[in-house]
Each structure stands twice: as structure tokens, then as C-alpha cells.
Amino acid sequence: TKEERRALRKKKWSTDTVSITGISTNMPSDLTPEQQKIYIKQLEIEEITKRLKSNDLGIPADPTQRSPSPEPVYSSDGKRLNTREIRTKRKLEDTRHQLITQMKELNPHYMPPSDYRAPNVRVQE
Amino acid sequence: PGLHNVQSQATATEILCLMNMVTEEELLDDEEYEDITEDVKEECGKFGPVKSIEIPRPRAGQDASGVGKVYVEFVNLEGCNAAMNALSGRKFANRVVLTSFYDPDLYHRRVFN
Numbered sequence: 273t274k275e276e277r278r279a280l281r282k283k284k285w286s287t288d289t290v291s292i293t294g295i296s297t298n299m300p301s302d303l304t305p306e307q308q309k310i311y312i313k314q315l316e317i318e319e320i321t322k323r324l325k326s327n328d329l330g331i332p333a334d335p336t337q338r339s340p341s342p343e344p345v346y347s348s349d350g351k352r353l354n355t356r357e358i359r360t361k362r363k364l365e366d367t368r369h370q371l372i373t374q375m376k377e378l379n380p381h382y383m384p385p386s387d388y389r390a391p392n393v394r395v396q397e
Numbered sequence: 398p399g400l401h402n403v404q405s406q407a408t409a410t411e412i413l414c415l416m417n418m419v420t421e422e423e424l425l426d427d428e429e430y431e432d433i434t435e436d437v438k439e440e441c442g443k444f445g446p447v448k449s450i451e452i453p454r455p456r457a458g459q460d461a462s463g464v465g466k467v468y469v470e471f472v473n474l475e476g477c478n479a480a481m482n483a484l485s486g487r488k489f490a491n492r493v494v495l496t497s498f499y500d501p502d503l504y505h506r507r508v509f510n
Contacts, residue, residue, distance in 0.1 A: 284436050286488035297486035299416060299497045301408050305462040305510055312417050312495060319493050330491070 282337055292318045306378070313375045320368040321385045329360040365391070411448075411477045412499040413441070415467040415484065417492045424454045424464065433467075436489075441469050444483055445476015453509045463509025468499055 290297065295315045303311060323329065332338050338356070345354045369391055375382045415437070423429045434452060441447050448470040453463035471477040477498070485496040503509070 278432065278435070281432060284433075284490045285440050286491075288488075289486040290488065290493045291486055297493065297495050298481070299495045301497045301499075308416070315493060315495065316417070 310378050313371050317371050320364050410498045410501050411471045411474050412501050412504045413469045413477050414497050414499040416495040418467045418489050421455050437467055441480050444480035446472040448472050
């Protein structure tokens with residue numbers, strides 16, 4: 273039923289609040305749609321940057337709220353290469369890279385965060 | 398913090414605009430759309446009585462600037478203000494939610510941008 277389905281869904285609203293220095297989450301109301309896009313992207317890039325720096329990966333404490341794990345992959349010396357931490361961090365870096373790429377298109381003068389490096393082409397898993 | 402708050406407050410209305418909330422993909426899925434509407438109604442209702450909700454969906458040949466946003470009409474300014482303070486910077490489906498007040502006239506004419 274609808275009630276059962278809703279009960280099993282992931283909780284979408286977070287309980288904590290994000291605050292990014294210098295960018296208010298109350299958006300000024302006089303921005304054009306283009307400026308709004310840039311404003312939101314800037315906020316998202318800064319938020320991911322902050323999380324990468326503080327290693328705040330947002331992995332749910334409740335395992336039922338997590339996605340299924342893939343088969344483990346190990347290096348030649350037996351170290352696991354695709355732990356949830358590694359996968360989550362990689363996903364954040366990829367997302368940030370995409371956002372920065374879009375941002376450069378919207379604003380050619382955009383300067384990415386100082387810790388950002390454009391990714392090298394990765395060896396396939 | 399800072400000037401942005403002052404600016405928004407100056408134009409307080411009973412219409413709250415929540416931005417960066419939904420993706421086009423989610424909006425195209427009827428079940429997902431229904432769930433999102435419920436999630437928003439439920440959460441916003443904690444801060445004041447909600448009169449109506451509008452979640453623009455992508456439509457071929459139409460201006461898409463409202464897509465990704467959720468508009469909530471509160472019965473009064475107090476509810477809208479309280480919801481803005483509580484929801485601004487919260488995350489919805491892992492995206493940081495931004496807020497602003499929206500022009501009631503545009504809302505009632507169903508102009509979303």
C-alpha cells in the first residue's frame with residue numbers, strides 16, 4: 273500500500289542545517305534565473321569542498337538507509353579498494369568536478385576552490 | 398548572515414520558494430512526484446498552516462526556470478517566516494535547500510521563475 277511504501281522510503285529531509293561562510297541559504301530575491309543558477313552551483317561546490325576537507329561524508333549511521341554494497345575489490349596487497357568511504361568520497365569529487373565544469377561554462381572567470389584538481393582519467397575497475 | 402538576509406526580509410510574503418529541491422528526473426516520475434509533495438506538505442505544516450503547494454514539472458516547450466523549485470503558500474506570514482528559518486540550509490535528498498520569499502501575484506498567476 274501507499275502507507276507501507278512511504279514508511280520504507282529514505283528520509284529526504286535532513287535534520288541538520290548546512291552553513292557555508294559567505295553564502296547565505298536565503299537567496300536574494302532580485303537575481304535573474306541565470307544568476308540563481310550560478311548562486312546555487314557556487315553553494316553546492318563550497319558545500320562539497322567543506323565536506324571533503326572535514327571528511328564529512330554523510331554516510332547514514334542506519335544501515336537500512338544505505339545503498340547496497342558492490343562486490344569488494346582488493347589490491348594486490350589485500351587492501352580493499354572500494355570501501356563505502358572510498359566510494360562516497362569519489363562520488364563527491366566527481367560531483368564537484370561536474371559542478372565546477374558547469375560553473376566554468378556559466379562564468380568563464382570562475383576560480384575553482386584551491387584544493388580542486390581536475391581528475392586524471394581513471395583506470396577502469 | 399549578512400546583507401542577503403536583510404534583503405529577503407524586506408520583501409517578506411506568505412509564499413516560500415524552496416530551491417535546489419528536486420531534479421527533472423524525479424519530477425517526471427508520478428510516484429516520486431507524489432511522495433515529494435507529501436514530504437514538503439508534512440514538513441512545512443510543522444511551521445504553520447499551508448494553503449497550497451506548487452511544484453512545477455518540466456513540460457515540452459515551456460519555460461523551465463521553475464523546475465527544481467517548490468513553492469509553498471502559507472496562510473500567514475508567521476508560518477512562512479518560521480518555515481524559511483527552519484528549512485533554509487536543510488538538505489532534501491542530499492541537496493542543500495535554498496529559500497526566498499516569492500511574489501504572491503506571480504504565484505497566483507502561476508508564473509514560476
